[in-house]
Amino acid sequence: MDAEPRSSAAASDHPPGQARRRALGEFLRSVRARVTPSSVGLPAGLRRRTPGLRREEVAQLAGISITWYTWIEQGRDVSVSAHVWARLADVLHMTRAERHYLFELAECADPDHGKEAPEELPEGLQACVDSIVVPAYIIDRAWNVLARNVPLERLFGGWPGGEASPNLLRYIFLDPAALDLVVDWETRARRVVAEFRADTVAHTDAPQISRLIDALLAASPTFAHWWTRQTVVEREGGRRGFYHPDLGKVFYRQITFNLAVRPDCKLVMLLEDEPTPGGR
Structure with a gap:
């Protein structure tokens, strides 16, 4: 069992984070109320004044003290490890x-995320990407390309083509074609490493x-060089330049969306942009 909780009136009355803790407690109470005792192996015939599990039952099943769990539901400022949140998510x-919402409220990373084999995209997302008229693709947290459309393959000279498990990082750092395609490849490579670190820090x-x-550390000196610099930036989009084999130098504005149905994935779209004066 984890250590006993520590709390104080001053800490619980402190404004920063109070709304988030209150929302977290209300969320746990709501989920607890819908879990049936039989679904967690408890006798179903016990008389209950309220539906769902009791606080002491959740605490016992999660291996924590009833006081600690009560304080969490009350929105008090207590220190809870990621593994305790994971156990609560499993119990409930x-x-x-x-589960994603719980860890967002708790402001920590799910320790069980990524341990299972990657799942296929929910039905309809590939069709969504196909319907986009500009280059578009979906990547997961490891930057595996899970979906892409024909305009993207045209821009990238056929890539990823028939690759069974295309990965954007491997393309950028290990495929010589990327050096010819990406305008100012060195600058882009530096930022890409910082974006990837931000995506995967937890x-x-x-x-x-x-x-x-x-x-990548073993095969790409450039990746290894920038990875050791510990730089972190958000994948915020912006202007992107490419040397197209038929159209010459072309520019796009990159727009990135997080997917509600797959929080670990992003939809990236490249909208056509005008060249800057002087051809830069």
Whole structure:
């Protein structure tokens, strides 16, 4: 069992984070109320004044003290480890979206994220990407390309084509074609590493991501150089330039969206942009 909680009136009355803690407690109470005792192996015939599990039952099943769990539901300022949140999510049979919401409120990374094999995209997302008239693609947290459209393949000279498991980082750092395609490749490569670090800062121990990082460190001196610099930036989009084999130098404005149905994935669109004066 984890250590006993510590709390104080001064800490619980402190404004910063109070609304978030209150929302977290209300969310846990709501989920607890819908979990049936039989679904967690408890006798179903016990008389209950309220539906769902009791606080002491949740605490016992999660291996924490009833005082600690009560304080969490009350929105008090207590220190809770990521593994305790994970146990609570399991005990309360949270869906993927609920689990993601829990860890967002708790402001920590899910320790179980990425341990399972990657799932296919929900039905309809490939059709969504196909319907976009500009180059577009979907990547997961490891920057595997899970969906792309024909305009993207035309821009990238056929890539990813028939690759079974295309990965944008491997393309940028290990495929010579990227050096010819990307305008100012060195600058873009530096930023890409910083963006990837920001995406994976809490998930570098996930097997798929750690294997990818190890492979890039061994095969790409440029990736290794910038990875050791510890730079972090958000994948915020912006202007992108490419040397198209038929159209010459072309520019796009990159727009990135997080996917509600797959929080670990992003939809990226490249909107045509005008060249700057002087051809730069």
